[in-house]
Amino acid sequence: MTIENEKVIAGLSCSDVLARLSDYVDGDLPAEERGRVEDHLRACEGCARFGGEFAATVRGLRTHLGAPASVSGELKDRLRRALDDDGAP
Amino acid sequence: MLGAPTDTSDEELIRRSAARDRAAFDALVARHGGALLRFATRSCGTEVEAADALQDGLLAAWRGAGTFRGDASARTWLFQIVLHCCRRRARRRAGEPEQHAPVEAAADLPGADAPEARVAALQAGAALEQALASLPAAAREVLLLRDVEGLSGAETAAALSIDLTAMKSRLHRARLELKARVEERLGRALSEVLP
Numbered sequence: 001m002t003i004e005n006e007k008v009i010a011g012l013s014c015s016d017v018l019a020r021l022s023d024y025v026d027g028d029l030p031a032e033e034r035g036r037v038e039d040h041l042r043a044c045e046g047c048a049r050f051g052g053e054f055a056a057t058v059r060g061l062r063t064h065l066g067a068p069a070s071v072s073g074e075l076k077d078r079l080r081r082a083l084d085d086d087g088a089p
Numbered sequence: 090m091l092g093a094p095t096d097t098s099d100e101e102l103i104r105r106s107a108a109r110d111r112a113a114f115d116a117l118v119a120r121h122g123g124a125l126l127r128f129a130t131r132s133c134g135t136e137v138e139a140a141d142a143l144q145d146g147l148l149a150a151w152r153g154a155g156t157f158r159g160d161a162s163a164r165t166w167l168f169q170i171v172l173h174c175c176r177r178r179a180r181r182r183a184g185e186p187e188q189h190a191p192v193e194a195a196a197d198l199p200g201a202d203a204p205e206a207r208v209a210a211l212q213a214g215a216a217l218e219q220a221l222a223s224l225p226a227a228a229r230e231v232l233l234l235r236d237v238e239g240l241s242g243a244e245t246a247a248a249l250s251i252d253l254t255a256m257k258s259r260l261h262r263a264r265l266e267l268k269a270r271v272e273e274r275l276g277r278a279l280s281e282v283l284p
Contacts, residue, residue: 022261026242056280057217057268061236064214065221069127071118075140079118082144083111083151 005046010039017047025055099163106154114151121164122147124238125171131233132175134222142178146171161247168234169248179226212275213282220270228263235260 003014012020017040023029024037041048071079097116105113125146129139150170157166221229235245235256246256271279 019261022257022264028242028257053272053278053280054264054268056278056283057271058236058264060213060217060271060279060283061221061232061267062239064210064217065131065237066239069123071122071126071143075126075143076122078140079122079144079147080115082148083114086148086151 003046007044009043010036012036012040014040014044014047017041017044017051021051021054024051025058100157100159103154103157103163103166106151107157114154117150117163117167118147121167125167128168128233128238129171129175131218131221131237132172132226132230133178138175138178138182142171142174145174145177149174162244165240165244165247168238168240168244169250172230172234172248176226209282213279216271216274216279216282217267220267220274223270224263224266227259228266231256231260232263232267236264 003018006014017037020029020033020037024034029037041051095116097113099117099120102113102117102120106117122143126139126143129142129146130136133139133142146167150167153170157163161169221232224232230249231245234240234248235242240248242253242256242260245260246253249256249259251259268279275282
């Protein structure tokens with residue numbers, strides 16, 4: 001990704017912030033670094049917009065694709081038979 | 090055969106499974122089977138392949154319960170086994186036409202009379218599903234484990250048999266690529282579809 005009009009805010013360039021977005025949304029950044037990323041995001045409209053969309057995509061995976069799943073009765077029966085038939089000790 | 094109460098830990102269920110306690114193994118399957126099937130479906134691309142991979146994986150877990158060392162959580166171990174079975178099936182069908190058919194129908198589901206929020210959710214879900222399916226396997230796997238199934242960073246790295254730093258790097262690249270592909274499909278940002 002190419003960043004136009006790269007800025008340095010709170011000691012972090014836009015590229016630095018982009019590289020830290022995953023750790024930021026996962027809560028994996030140390031407090032001091034997290035604070036600098038947030039200072040940058042507050043002052044940089046482009047990074048704030050991109051970061052917001054990035055976080056929305058990550059959240060969307062869980063929200064829209066992480067719905068409770070279940071194994072159908074038919075597949076359960078098939079698995080049960082496979083295990084029953086398995087001769088391993 | 091001892092029963093397997095619902096508050097029994099996964100690790101205890103595997104220990105009992107190693108002693109050939111089918112009830113314990115059945116309880117483990119009841120607890121994680123749905124998530125494993127969902128993962129396999131998106132990893133393999135078709136429900137038929139996913140069911141086969143799940144069966145392969147559960148048989149391997151049943152046979153290999155005695156080899157569980159507890160280095161990773163039981164859930165991670167199960168995902169690791171099913172992932173291995175999905176990859177093995179993918180290698181077998183290498184050269185065949187791409188089978189991924191992610192809920193294309195979902196894009197057609199919203200009817201004219203469907204509530205707006207429901208339509209937006211369906212559009213977003215379909216775009217995410219299609220974009221995910223279009224990614225290379227390595228990117229798809231890390232997103233499925235970490236972001237869809239909710240494994241921790243360490244669990245995801247363990248399931249993929251890579252170190253945490255490599256996993257984080259792969260995850261970040263995969264998220265960036267997914268974001269780009271979702272927006273390409275929607276023609277706008279996800280947040281514009283889901284206000």
